[in-house]
Amino acid sequence: MDATIFASAAINGLLLGGIYTLVASGLTLIYGVLHIINFAHGSMLMLAMFGVYYLLTKLGIDPYLSMLIMVPGMFLLGYVIYKGLIGRLSSGKDENILLVTLGLSILIENLALMFFKGDSRTISVSYSDRMIELGPTLVPLPKLIAFVVSLALCAALGLYIQRTDIGRAIRAVAKERVGARLVGIDVEHIFAISYGIGLATLGAAACLLMPMFYVSPTIGHVFVLVAFTVVVLGGMGSFLGAIVGGLIVGLTESFGGLLLGESLGQIGISLIFILILLLRPSGLFGAKQ
Amino acid sequence: MTTTSPLSRRLILQAGAATAVLGAPGLLLAQPKPIKIGLVHPVSGGLAYSGGQSRMGAQMAIDEINAAGGIKSMGGAKLEALLGDSQSRPEVGVSEVERMQQEGVSAYLGCFASGIALPATQAAAKYNTPFLIDVGASDLIVTRGLKNVFRFKPGFGACVDDAIVALGEINKAAGGVAKTAVLVHEESEFGTGTAKLLAGKLPGINIQPLETIKHANPTRDFSNVALRIKGLKPDLVIMSNYQNEYVLLARTLHQQKVDVAAMFSVLGGGFNFKLVQEQPDVALNMMDFNHWYNPRNPKAVDMRKRVEAKGGLFTFEVYLSYTSIMLYADALQRAGSADKEKAIAALESSTFSDHILPYGPTKFVNGQNQGGKGALLQASRTDINVVWPDQFAAAKPVFPRPKFS
Numbered sequence: 103m104d105a106t107i108f109a110s111a112a113i114n115g116l117l118l119g120g121i122y123t124l125v126a127s128g129l130t131l132i133y134g135v136l137h138i139i140n141f142a143h144g145s146m147l148m149l150a151m152f153g154v155y156y157l158l159t160k161l162g163i164d165p166y167l168s169m170l171i172m173v174p175g176m177f178l179l180g181y182v183i184y185k186g187l188i189g190r191l192s193s194g195k196d197e198n199i200l201l202v203t204l205g206l207s208i209l210i211e212n213l214a215l216m217f218f219k220g221d222s223r224t225i226s227v228s229y230s231d232r233m234i235e236l237g238p239t240l241v242p243l244p245k246l247i248a249f250v251v252s253l254a255l256c257a258a259l260g261l262y263i264q265r266t267d268i269g270r271a272i273r274a275v276a277k278e279r280v281g282a283r284l285v286g287i288d289v290e291h292i293f294a295i296s297y298g299i300g301l302a303t304l305g306a307a308a309c310l311l312m313p314m315f316y317v318s319p320t321i322g323h324v325f326v327l328v329a330f331t332v333v334v335l336g337g338m339g340s341f342l343g344a345i346v347g348g349l350i351v352g353l354t355e356s357f358g359g360l361l362l363g364e365s366l367g368q369i370g371i372s373l374i375f376i377l378i379l380l381l382r383p384s385g386l387f388g389a390k391q
Numbered sequence: 392m393t394t395t396s397p398l399s400r401r402l403i404l405q406a407g408a409a410t411a412v413l414g415a416p417g418l419l420l421a422q423p424k425p426i427k428i429g430l431v432h433p434v435s436g437g438l439a440y441s442g443g444q445s446r447m448g449a450q451m452a453i454d455e456i457n458a459a460g461g462i463k464s465m466g467g468a469k470l471e472a473l474l475g476d477s478q479s480r481p482e483v484g485v486s487e488v489e490r491m492q493q494e495g496v497s498a499y500l501g502c503f504a505s506g507i508a509l510p511a512t513q514a515a516a517k518y519n520t521p522f523l524i525d526v527g528a529s530d531l532i533v534t535r536g537l538k539n540v541f542r543f544k545p546g547f548g549a550c551v552d553d554a555i556v557a558l559g560e561i562n563k564a565a566g567g568v569a570k571t572a573v574l575v576h577e578e579s580e581f582g583t584g585t586a587k588l589l590a591g592k593l594p595g596i597n598i599q600p601l602e603t604i605k606h607a608n609p610t611r612d613f614s615n616v617a618l619r620i621k622g623l624k625p626d627l628v629i630m631s632n633y634q635n636e637y638v639l640l641a642r643t644l645h646q647q648k649v650d651v652a653a654m655f656s657v658l659g660g661g662f663n664f665k666l667v668q669e670q671p672d673v674a675l676n677m678m679d680f681n682h683w684y685n686p687r688n689p690k691a692v693d694m695r696k697r698v699e700a701k702g703g704l705f706t707f708e709v710y711l712s713y714t715s716i717m718l719y720a721d722a723l724q725r726a727g728s729a730d731k732e733k734a735i736a737a738l739e740s741s742t743f744s745d746h747i748l749p750y751g752p753t754k755f756v757n758g759q760n761q762g763g764k765g766a767l768l769q770a771s772r773t774d775i776n777v778v779w780p781d782q783f784a785a786a787k788p789v790f791p792r793p794k795f796s
Contacts, residue, residue: 107618114614212435220439222635222661224642224669231646231672239618242646315611316635320437324609359615364606365578 110239111360112353117241119352120249121311125325126332127256127344128303131263134339135276135296138196141203143329144322145210146301150176150308151317152218158225158312165227165312166247172305180301184294207322214319222318230313244313253345255306259299260341272296276339328355331375337388346386350374423461423468426729428453428716429491430472431501431511436479437608440634441503441660441708445525446474447698448712449500456720464727470720477507484511492518497729498719500712505529505580512540521734523719525712528658529580533759539731541738541755543715544682544748545763547581547658551588554657554680557767557779559596561788562652567597568791569652572627573620574603577636585631585657601625610636613643620649626791630656637661638670645673652791653678658765664704667770674770676792682707683766683777684747686785691747714746718753721745749783 125147132140140146153172157163163171187206192198232243263269274282275292283289315321332351336343351371358367378385430449433442453470461467473491477484484507488499498521502508508527515522516537524532524542528550533542545553562569572593576582583605590600601623604616613636620628628651630640638661641654655678656662662679684691684705694713695705703709722737723729744752751762767779769788776786 107622110618111615114612114618118612215435215439220434220441220443221665222440222638223665224638226670226672233646233648239614240647316638318635319439320435323437324611328611355612356615364604364610364613364616368607368610 106238107360109237111356113236113239113241115353115356116349117245117249117352118355119349120252121307121348122325122328122332122351123256123345123348124248124252124303124307124310126329126336126348127259127341128300128307129329130333130336130339130341130344131259131272131296131303132300133333135272136196136199136293138199138203139330140297140300141200142207142210143203143300143304144326145207145214146176146180146322147304147308147325148214148317148319148322149179149210150301150305151312151315151321152214153305154308154312155223155225155317158227165225165309169306169309172309173302174305176305177298177302180298181294183301184297185290188297189290189293211319211322218319220319222316222321224316225312227313242314244310248310248314251310252307255303256341256345259303263341268292268295328371331371333385335374335378335385337385340385340387343385343387423466425469425471426462426465426498426723427471427473427491427494427496428719429475429488429494429496429499429501431475431477431484431487431491431499431507432712433479433484433503433507434474434476436477437635438479438503438633441526441706442477442479444704444706444708445501445503445712447703448709449525449716451694451697451709452713452716452720456716462720462723464724465729468723468729470716475501477502477511479504479507481507481510484508485514487511488514492520496520497731498523498734500525500715500719502527503708505532505584508532509580512537515539519731519735521719521731521738523715525715526708529584530759531580531584533757537758539735540758541718541760542758543718543753543760543763544711545765546759547585548588549763550657550680550765551585551592553765554767555589555592555596557680558598558655561767561779561790562596562598565652565790569598569626571599571601571623571625572629572655573601573623573625574629574631575616575620575640576603576605576631577608577633578605579608581633581658582631586629589629589631589657598627606632606636606640608633608636610639613640614647616640617643617647617649620644621647626652628654630654630659632656633660635661638666638673641666641677642670642673648795650794650796656680658682662768662770662775663706664775667773667775671772675772676789677770678778678788678790679768680765681768682711683749683768683783684710685749686777686783688747694747710747714748717746718743 129143154165154168157168188202191202229243233240234243234246271287271292275289332347336347354370358370432445453472457469461469475487488511499515500523502511503526505527512522516539519539522540528547530546530548574586576586586603593600657680659679666674698705721743726733726737742752754761766777768775769778777783778786778788
């Protein structure tokens with residue numbers, strides 16, 4: 103196999119990893135603060151993708167422009183869901199939050215099936231098929247945009263968490279809940295904000311995905327297992343881990359497909375998952391317990 | 392002073408109630424028991440769209456039969472759908488079969504995916520309950536000696552045979568421009584079986600398979616596959632995949648400007664009106680050998696209009712499920728009973744011809760209808776046309792298709 107094909111596979115893998123990074127960043131943030139795995143992550147991504155689909159098909163709003171609606175919209179949805187449902191039903195117990203998000207995912211998916219029907223939908227925009235020459239390969243413009251914007255958004259989110267008061271409060275709650283409450287931080291508010299930010303990243307991811315992917319009520323399943331792998335690989339709660347983990351998983355999938363065939367190639371993702379759990383359960387950048 | 396009437400109000404009420412109770416069995420006897428048909432379709436999970444379409448077609452047939460007075464030879468017995476959901480999973484399909492058996496099902500209809508149909512039909516065989524396969528391509532479904540299984544449409548063996556004839560003819564007419572092919576298929580029984588048959592038969596029409604590429608469900612990115620195909624420079628790309636991967640692969644090959652004489656599929660899961668509507672540039676000139684209604688049958692044209700008027704798409708699942716119910720109703724009418732043995736005997740001897748597909752009367756051999764034929768379809772920018780066989784063709788094939796550059 104010649105070097106050109108290897109280089110092309112590397113580029114494809116990195117670009118794919120960019121999207122995984124963004125989907126996983128919300129998951130890792132929610133884990134970092136609430137210490138729970140958000141089982142509703144996949145169904146929320148699906149909801150956001152349908153939002154982008156309808157904004158284009160009903161109102162003619164370009165998917166990238168719809169980020170201005172979807173990001174705050176999903177944040178608000180996340181905030182309200184946490185305040186109105188998860189926070190109330192959890193009674194302060196982490197395992198309850200887990201079950202509530204699991205229930206939510208089943209509910210949302212089945213409601214989507216009822217309202218949107220089971221078919222897959224795609225959108226076509228003027229730049230859908232525009233190709234950019236990148237080294238030895240041609241890359242669809244939406245894929246390149248998705249990669250650049252994903253990494254930029256992840257970096258911006260990392261900076262937000264590091265530099266702003268809300269960010270500091272989020273970090274404080276993540277590290278020491280009781281201490282944060284003692285110094286006057288409204289912990290429930292921070293939980294809701296974190297959940298909202300987690301969903302806002304999905305709003306952005308949906309806008310970046312729709313020009314190149316399809317949406318159906320079960321689309322969450324396509325991404326959520328990969329997102330979990332990225333979070334476990336990078337370290338639960340770590341943004342840098344989400345970026346590095348996303349890129350590694352993207353590369354693994356791409357090279358796995360190239361070397362082992364597209365069917366067997368996906369085994370690489372599961373192998374990473376198992377190996378990390380065995381050898382380094384805290385992930386590459388996760389804090390040791 | 393109050394006088395008591397011998398016919399007090401209470402007595403009249405009691406007499407009325409007694410009459411109602413004693414008369415009820417008579418009324419019940421006058422109303423024949425509904426015939427329960429278990430619809431085992433994947434209406435959730437990855438195959439939900441196709442399952443929903445199948446259910447819609449079956450329900451349309453049941454409603455039509457009931458509105459026309461039910462099964463006349465059974466005193467106007469109505470058909471009743473027991474709705475099942477296999478959740479796109481074989482084991483759930485089997486448990487739905489068992490559940491419906493408890494509920495007194497007379498026959499089953501399903502299952503869209505071969506992987507679900509294989510165990511589900513086996514489960515139904517334990518009770519000798521007729522199982523009509525509306526969609527399910529694998530020939531294993533009807534070659535295991537199960538007496539209760541009947542498939543109206545052709546399986547992938549017959550489809551591949553006819554697709555090869557169609558491809559051979561249009562290639563010959565174009566001067567034999569296609570000499571090589573790459574096959575891309577999904578990893579389950581449907582894709583693997585179809586690709587294996589195709590790879591074996593292509594050399595017979597002077598087309599050499601260069602490589603067979605298998606992919607997982609779901610596959611999120613086909614860039615490497617497109618790259619591989621570009622490197623191999625085949626004249627044809629032949630696909631066998633379910634809807635989502637079909638669309639993603641077609642789109643990636645279009646984006647990567649892979650120049651071929653045709654993108655061709657057999658029973659292509661994503662080749663439908665939705666693809667033409669949503670991705671007209673991608674769909675343009677793609678070819679698929681698939682089940683199709685008879686465009687010259689007024690009932691079929693009317694049914695398409697009715698489905699589209701409700702905002703639906705007239706996909707093959709709809710009319711195959713519809714026709715399979717009609718086939719069963721015809722068997723009940725002749726059997727005069729929903730008794731399983733009698734219904735199976737009536738299906739075995741069926742010569743059902745009042746249907747909307749381009750087939751002749753049914754003739755079942757080991758549960759497989761021998762007259763079923765697919766058609767070669769090609770997408771235009773706005774519609775899908777039959778381009779082969781000639782007697783049903785609505786357009787001439789565009790083959791080879793124009794190059795990108």
